[in-house]
Amino acid sequence: GKSTLSNKLLGRKVFPVSKKVHTTRCKAYGVFTEEDTQLVGIPYAIRHNLDKSLIHDPWDSMKHADLVLVLVDVSERWTQNHLSPQVLQCLSQFPQIPSVLVMNKVDLLKRKALLLDLVTELTEGIVNGKKLKVKSIIQTCLSENTSKECGYLQDASEVQTGWPHFQEIFMLAAINGEAVETLKKYLLMQAKPGRWEYHSRVLTSQSPQEICDNIIRGKLLEYLPQEVPYAVLQKTEMWEEGPSGELIILQNLLVQKETHVKMLIGVGGQLISRIAQEAGEDLMNIFLCDIHLKLCVKLKK
Ligand SMILES: Nc1nc2c(ncn2[C@@H]2O[C@H](COP(=O)(O)OP(=O)(O)O)[C@@H](O)[C@H]2O)c(=O)[nH]1
Ligand SMILES: [Mg+2]
Incomplete structure (x- = not known):
């Protein structure tokens, strides 16, 4: 959903969308300008190992990022409840860069309550330094222990499923624009003062x-x-x-x-x-x- 979300944020379809992976091949920026604020973003996949160069590039763009959005397809059973080791590795490499979790395709989830379980797994139960208060069966440990003890429990269970340093969580459906406006407002608020990199009418770095x-x-x-x-x-x-x-x-x-x-x-x-x-x-x-x-x-x- 990276291209779909980028297009929705830009208000124009500048990134190709398709069901197959690997559409966005070149390193292309999307540019959104509103009043005195300009957002520059780059959609990237680091899950697929099809192309070696695709693995290294995101790390490179991470270095210059003010904010990282981690997009998770919550409709996909195999990926909905954990972040890939590559994503976790990338986040731990740049812990100083603020990150937010974007849970996409909520329109496809029949049981919305599942979102609460998923968000707990994807964040290890901690968002913005606070323990999530989600009542659910699998997370009873989180409501009964302090986050420290929980971290210990999770270390013991070996696998890290999520990132406990997200600043914010968004649940949306890029395809129909559901809650995309909320994310856009947030991004505009997070923008740092600085010179614009592109003319206000530019939408993408692609020719x-x-x-x-x-x-x-x-x-x-x-x-x-x-x-x-x-x-x-x-x-x-x-x-x-x-x-x-x-x-x-x-x-x-x-x-x-x-x-x-x-x-x-x-x-x-x-x-x-x-x-x-x-x-x-x-x-x-x-x-x-x-x-x-x-x-x-x-x-x-
Ligand atoms: N149902 C649903 N489908 C979505 C949503 N966002 C993206 N898709 C579909 O998921 C597929 C992949 O989307 P795309 O944006 O090309 O993913 P990318 O490879 O990450 O850029 C396309 O068929 C989109 O129409 C969403 O919020 N809900
Ligand atoms: Mg794409």
Whole structure:
């Protein structure tokens, strides 16, 4: 939900969203400016080991961060109740940087009471130096002991499930904007005095071409099975302004297998037109001008 949340905070879809992992490849900032305050953020995954460079980069951006948001998908059974060792390692490496926990996708949780159990696990029962007062079965230890004793108990049980130094907790649904405004207000309040890094109208550090590539890539990830999207090479052949101010983009999608060509095009060309149409609409909403996007599928020789 990193891209979805970033887009909601920015008010514009500048990061591609898809069900598959690894959409946000390049190191791109989102920029939000309101009145005299500018927020600059970078969505990052450190859970997936697909790319070695992705492991090191977040540490690098952490060094310059004023605040870290740790996003947890609470609808995912395997990840909802603990922070990954990589995330915990990252947080412990920079204990001086304030951090907040963002529990996303609350719309998918049928039993909202579960959130209380999850928040206790994800924070080890401590938020902003205070013990959480959550009454639940699994956390009776927390309500009956002091946090110190509890820390001891948890050490004894070996596995650290959460981070006990979060400053604040947010429970939201990035997809429909539920409680996102609250988080935005909080972020604006946390901003530190300083020079703006970007012009007030800038939304992202990505170039327009990068945004376009990423939006198309997001659609490929969404609509093509398994590893197929990763085999597509994007090559922009034309990028120019038309007579009525519209942006004309022609992009070739190069693949090595005949079967991939067929998949990309779809029955009667349906898939490729759908991708072009949806990506074109997304780009129109980002660039605020008419977009003529043409996608050509080609077999790479
Ligand atoms: N139901 C629901 N789905 C969400 C929410 N936030 C994100 N998603 C979906 O989760 C998937 C991954 O989202 P994305 O923002 O691309 O995740 P990223 O890989 O971390 O950037 C997409 O299919 C989103 O539509 C949410 O709050 N509720
Ligand atoms: Mg993303």
